[in-house]
Amino acid sequence: MTKLRNVWVVASSKSAVLELCNGARQFGDTLTLLTWNKENALCADKAYYFGCETRYIDCLQRITELALTARPALILVELSRNGRLAAAHLAVAFSTSVLTDISEMWLDGERIVSRRMVYGGAAYQTIAAQPTAIACIGAGVFEPAQASACAVAEELIAGKLAGVQFVESQPRQVQSVNLSAAKKVVGVGRGIGSAEKLSLIHDFAAAIGAEIACSRPVAEEERWLPRERYIGVSGVMLKPDVYIAVGISGQIQHMVGVNSAGTIVAVNKDKMAPIFSNCDYGIIGDLNKVLPALIDKLHSH
Amino acid sequence: MKIVVCYKNVPEEQQIELRDDRTLDLSAAQWKIGQYDLNAIEFGATLAEQVGDSELIALSAAGAVLNNVKQRKNVLSRGTTRLIGVQDDALDTADCYAVACVLAKAIEKIGDVDVILFGEGSGDIYAQQTGLMTGLLLGWTTLNCIQAIEKTTEGLRLTRSLEDGNEILEVTLPVALSVTSDGNRPRIPQMKDILAAGRKPVEIWSLADLGVEAVSATETISILAPEQTARKCNILEGESSENIDLLFRQLKSMV
Numbered sequence: 001m002t003k004l005r006n007v008w009v010v011a012s013s014k015s016a017v018l019e020l021c022n023g024a025r026q027f028g029d030t031l032t033l034l035t036w037n038k039e040n041a042l043c044a045d046k047a048y049y050f051g052c053e054t055r056y057i058d059c060l061q062r063i064t065e066l067a068l069t070a071r072p073a074l075i076l077v078e079l080s081r082n083g084r085l086a087a088a089h090l091a092v093a094f095s096t097s098v099l100t101d102i103s104e105m106w107l108d109g110e111r112i113v114s115r116r117m118v119y120g121g122a123a124y125q126t127i128a129a130q131p132t133a134i135a136c137i138g139a140g141v142f143e144p145a146q147a148s149a150c151a152v153a154e155e156l157i158a159g160k161l162a163g164v165q166f167v168e169s170q171p172r173q174v175q176s177v178n179l180s181a182a183k184k185v186v187g188v189g190r191g192i193g194s195a196e197k198l199s200l201i202h203d204f205a206a207a208i209g210a211e212i213a214c215s216r217p218v219a220e221e222e223r224w225l226p227r228e229r230y231i232g233v234s235g236v237m238l239k240p241d242v243y244i245a246v247g248i249s250g251q252i253q254h255m256v257g258v259n260s261a262g263t264i265v266a267v268n269k270d271k272m273a274p275i276f277s278n279c280d281y282g283i284i285g286d287l288n289k290v291l292p293a294l295i296d297k298l299h300s301h
Numbered sequence: 302m303k304i305v306v307c308y309k310n311v312p313e314e315q316q317i318e319l320r321d322d323r324t325l326d327l328s329a330a331q332w333k334i335g336q337y338d339l340n341a342i343e344f345g346a347t348l349a350e351q352v353g354d355s356e357l358i359a360l361s362a363a364g365a366v367l368n369n370v371k372q373r374k375n376v377l378s379r380g381t382t383r384l385i386g387v388q389d390d391a392l393d394t395a396d397c398y399a400v401a402c403v404l405a406k407a408i409e410k411i412g413d414v415d416v417i418l419f420g421e422g423s424g425d426i427y428a429q430q431t432g433l434m435t436g437l438l439l440g441w442t443t444l445n446c447i448q449a450i451e452k453t454t455e456g457l458r459l460t461r462s463l464e465d466g467n468e469i470l471e472v473t474l475p476v477a478l479s480v481t482s483d484g485n486r487p488r489i490p491q492m493k494d495i496l497a498a499g500r501k502p503v504e505i506w507s508l509a510d511l512g513v514e515a516v517s518a519t520e521t522i523s524i525l526a527p528e529q530t531a532r533k534c535n536i537l538e539g540e541s542s543e544n545i546d547l548l549f550r551q552l553k554s555m556v
Binding site for chain 2: 084091244264
């Protein structure tokens with residue numbers, strides 16, 4: 001397969017550097033990495049890096065200038081909140097649209113073709129771009145490369161983003177959850193009614209040895225669980241052996257995150273809930289009666 | 302303060318049907334305002350109310366749906382002052398770059414805009430790019446993930462929400478902001494708002510009015526539903542002890 005003449009990767013985390021550089025090697029003859037922190041200058045033929053204390057938004061102008069000079073055929077950008085902003089800067093500089101949240105990518109001559117979900121997960125869009133193409137790629141799309149130092153690494157000095165004054169940082173405790181590894185998952189939706197019901201959910205999940213996840217509204221609107229636990233088209237995508245949906249209506253945006261589960265079980269008191277056409281086993285009933293009864297049986301057997 | 306909030310009407314995805322060839326049939330799907338745009342409209346309405354003596358203009362670039370009276374009232378009943386639509390059928394399938402170029406021209410034509418607001422992404426395509434590209438094409442300070450907005454003497458104070466925490470930033474105007482979906486709760490229009498909506502001004506512009514064309518940089522080759530895993534759909538009705546016992550035995554065999 002003919003490769004593209006020059007591919008760039010823009011990534012700040014080590015895991016993204018290793019994965020995107022591995023992916024980039026499939027597509028390009030030469031690979032340049034733009035990253036933060038000298039320790040992350042890995043795998044590429046050449047790396048540029050900003051100091052680790054540099055604020056991401058202050059680096060965007062320099063990144064765009066360098067990319068415009070080099071004019072790579074393809075730029076892979078880490079899919080993070082800052083990465084999306086960087087991708088937009090690059091897309092405007094190159095007069096193109098970003099191929100974002102893509103699950104697959106391949107070459108068709110000089111064209112870069114990709115696949116992503118649309119309509120909340122109801123469909124896949126296949127979309128093609130000409131060089132210089134910009135793609136925003138999430139974790140897990142490519143396997144990580146073996147870490148190896150770059151032959152050439154050059155430090156960059158960032159500017160300062162005009163019109164923006166940084167006041168302060170408010171770090172948050174990131175819940176480290178590895179839902180992707182869980183074989184059994186209990187998902188909770190707004191149907192559980194209140195945050196107090198989580199103790200019942202915890203007891204149930206513990207009784208079957210499952211991890212706990214949720215729908216987007218539970219994390220973002222109700223804030224009963226942290227955002228790291230929400231499953232769906234813009235959250236975590238899972239492939240557990242068993243997924244038990246409690247108080248979840250079964251909207252497409254959520255179900256697309258668990259459609260690959262081995263078996264789906266639903267507990268919901270609304271018989272019209274879409275989840276009942278998307279599960280293997282289900283019970284139309286009140287979770288406040290069903291779950292305690294199941295917990296009792298699980299404990300006594 | 303002159304605030305513009307951009308929004309997109311999208312089909313209700315739960316009502317999308319599939320044809321035999323796995324293409325999507327949207328004809329039975331009701332229109333709605335994209336869910337994430339509602340948060341942006343709410344931020345705009347709140348900011349306009351806070352600052353006082355302000356207008357909140359709703360702006361959308363689309364095809365025939367701009368003629369839909371129910372959808373016009375939908376957006377005009379949420380704290381907006383007036384609606385401007387840029388109308389052309391090509392806009393319904395144009396990519397982010399094309400739409401951003403059109404929106405940027407529209408904002409220039411509106412003139413003297415202080416703040417442009419966008420939702421996190423459109424309800425249907427959800428690329429999360431069009432808003433950012435519009436601000437950058439205008440050469441304005443452009444930021445995403447904005448969870449809180451407050452007026453200051455110099456401009457705005459913003460909370461930008463990232464994966465590992467928040468950044469508090471102060472920005473001067475003009476500014477283009479893409480807001481998060483967890484920063485506010487969109488108001489529910491009351492009957493009086495819906496009635497008043499019918500009397501608010503609506504202007505429709507053509508691409509020629511803006512001197513721009515909708516030219517996509519990328520090409521959509523296909524939009525197809527995935528192969529679906531057929532599910533058993535063994536549903537028990539009611540919490541009888543027999544049903545719970547049956548469910549328990551099903552569960553026991555899996556866990």
